[in-house]
Amino acid sequence: MPRLDGIEKVTGRARYVDDLVLPGMWFGRTIRSRHRHARLVEIRRDPSLGWSRLVFIEASDVPGENVLALLEDDQPVLARGVIRHVAEPVALVAAPTPEEAEEAAARITVVEEPLPAVLTVEEALASRVLLHGEDNVFKRIEVKKGDVETAFGRADLVVEGEYATGPQEQLYIEPQGMIAEPRPDGGVVVRGSMQCPYYVHRALKRALGLPDEKVVVVQTTTGGGFGGKEEYPSMIAAHAALLARKAGRPVKIVYDRHEDLLATTKRHPSRVRHRTALLRDGSLLGMDVDLTLDGGAYATLSPVVLSRATLHAAGPYRCENVRIRSRVVATNHPPHGAFRGFGAPQALFALELHVTKIARTLGADPVELRRRWAMREGDTTATGQVLRWSVAAHEVLDAAVGRYRSRATPPPPPPKKRGVGVSLYLHGAGFTGSGEERLKGRAAVEARDGRFRVLAASTEIGQGTRTIFAQIAADALGVPLEAIDLEEPDTSRVPDSGPTVASRTCMVVGAVIAAAAEDLRGALARFGEGKGLASRDPRELAAAHFRERGALRVDRTYASPAGVRFDEATYTGDAYPVYGWGCNVAEVDVDTDTGEVAITRFVAAADAGRAIHPALVEGQVEGGALQGIGWATVEGVTYENGRVREDRMATAIVPTTLDAPSIETVLVEKPYPHGPFGAKGIGELPIDGPAPAIASALFDAIGALVPEIPLTPEKVLRAIEGTSG
């Protein structure tokens, strides 16, 4: 079945935010800081420009609280007094044309007085310059299971390793943008590219000092998100709304690529140390993990990213003695934020490359060692969670390795060397810990004149939300797909089903929609029986109900499966209701003269519980895998004095068709009893494993471990020189 938004996307009819033109609309620009840490002395406007014809906004013009509501409320809508990162928003202008707005922005000078900065995790932990609290730590977590000290005392050998990953740019192809339109009642309507309409709604209410009903947020067709449109859209929405209310007319802010690359969030850089206690026979006695993330200048979502990283640090393995200590620190980098995987890819890169190192140290087969250690149903995770259902570690391992071994290509001639690497991993589906309980995501299904409407705030960002929601509702109602309509994500019309993040849309919101649809079907059947109607067709019953009593709507709220409990104080219990499982096999040919790593084969096995729409699931696996491959190979974002160096598309490299290997996808289905039709989350899982599989393959090829991605030719050559020296 083709996806429902396919035709509008292949004909150019889909309207993205920059395609919209409202009558009388002006254009906004953001004036940003140049320094990484500075005192904001003054914002100077060139007096020769006719400012009275334009709109200018600075921090003192923010009518509500000057904070971007998220977790800690430490990030201002516009900087006041102090600058904490390069490209921090300081002021705004709007003008009738983009050219005039640009000209006005150029006539504004931000006077900054530089302060000592924190640019590395080490500097942050040394706390000589304080950016946050007493110690620059946004959040700390410790997970403990069993007795690690005793396990290390019993060990025949201890394998240690330190691994690092750099920032990664989401590089959605549609840059960020918003249009705000003032309403006569003092309210505001904001439309734009986003993942989470209710996050934007909450941030606008706070910054503008408006009640619920005076803020309306509508998602426009969104050209990719990958986490990058989880939190930052609130910033742009607030800016556009401030300008629009002052201008008394619609204002559009659309970032160009340069601005988007400089200012918006990237994946958290990480540094992970592993110490692993083993017996000579390959028994896994204990794991001691120390993980640090660079959170950047404001907390944004860092505490939750740290949580997911920590909860994935011990991976898919059974181990009785585990200690994981982790922290996310403040630096003067632009805030790092949500990116597909949300901390798990960093943790799993370290773990899976380390397991490859362990296998090599023991002289064990890396596949067999993983098979031996992998968890099964009934096993217990690092947080003491007993895995009650849907554990597919062995299935994905067998599927990926089986596919890889089903054919072979001849190895390359020198100076190239062939290597093969494997990664095995899991990804918690849905919010971490008690997140779903706190949120209470709500969705509804409504019967109208012979048709049904699904109401949810979950957004289509390319992954296929609208299509699977329609499929789930149609199936639960027992009607054809054509009888389903989907309300657009507009906060004045749809309930808050929660943000479109955390691989929760299909599994969590889909389950709520299925439940609401089933209830609605039952209610219609009872109505039909009460009226003595002969028809059992829900469409006819809906039409009859509509004629007599009007529309019939059922709202449902998500409830976690019975017995799922997590204790955030001790970090014990059910960290996620269920996990998706994945395995990658990467084959590389390494040119030992140039250090180039060519991926010659790439297999991705992924367990979605049940693939409600297999082509969409394959699309998630293939796209996620290539983002992981890019992160491991060509996607290096770096900072120079706190400023992003790769600030243009020409330097912010992502894989092209010539860089991308053909991805061989194998879908595995291990149903989850509480997901819609057995489905689990699939959006993030595929990005967790490619990097360690490729780094392991490189290790296999050259006999030296490169512990830091991206695997640039320089690093590879240095590693090769190290082995021959």
Place this chain on the structure above:
Amino acid sequence: MTGFVVNGRRVEVETSARPLLDVLRLDLGLTGTKEGCGEGECGACSVLIGDRVVNSCLVPLCQVEGEEVTTVEGLSSGRELSSLQRAFVERGAAQCGICTPGFLLAAESLLRRNGAPTLEEVRVALAGNLCRCTGYVKIYEAVLGASRGEAP
């Protein structure tokens, strides 16, 4: 004035230093052509001049005087999708869709020159277009499928 043909329709627009992309989107309302980077790296703004695919963000308006320009809006005739468009829908080659118009035109240019391309030829022809959603796999399948006239 600068005169050219867009999707079979003759147009005249005021001569300026602006790129073709802005004229298509702002003057002619053809918003199917997208801007992803403004510097010719991402291919979201790909259109055809004759049978040749170009990044319209880098093409000065004066260069299209007298030329035939095709945008995504010109691929289908009336309500009928082209075979490439149909293949993109049916194979799931469009996810978020922002790169899709550009890919369709790059693929259209390839198929006009080479009706039976190999996978390698498809990869080379699409190397100027970035997609961040699909991993390209379903795009290759769609282009190869359309070239063979296959039903999915």
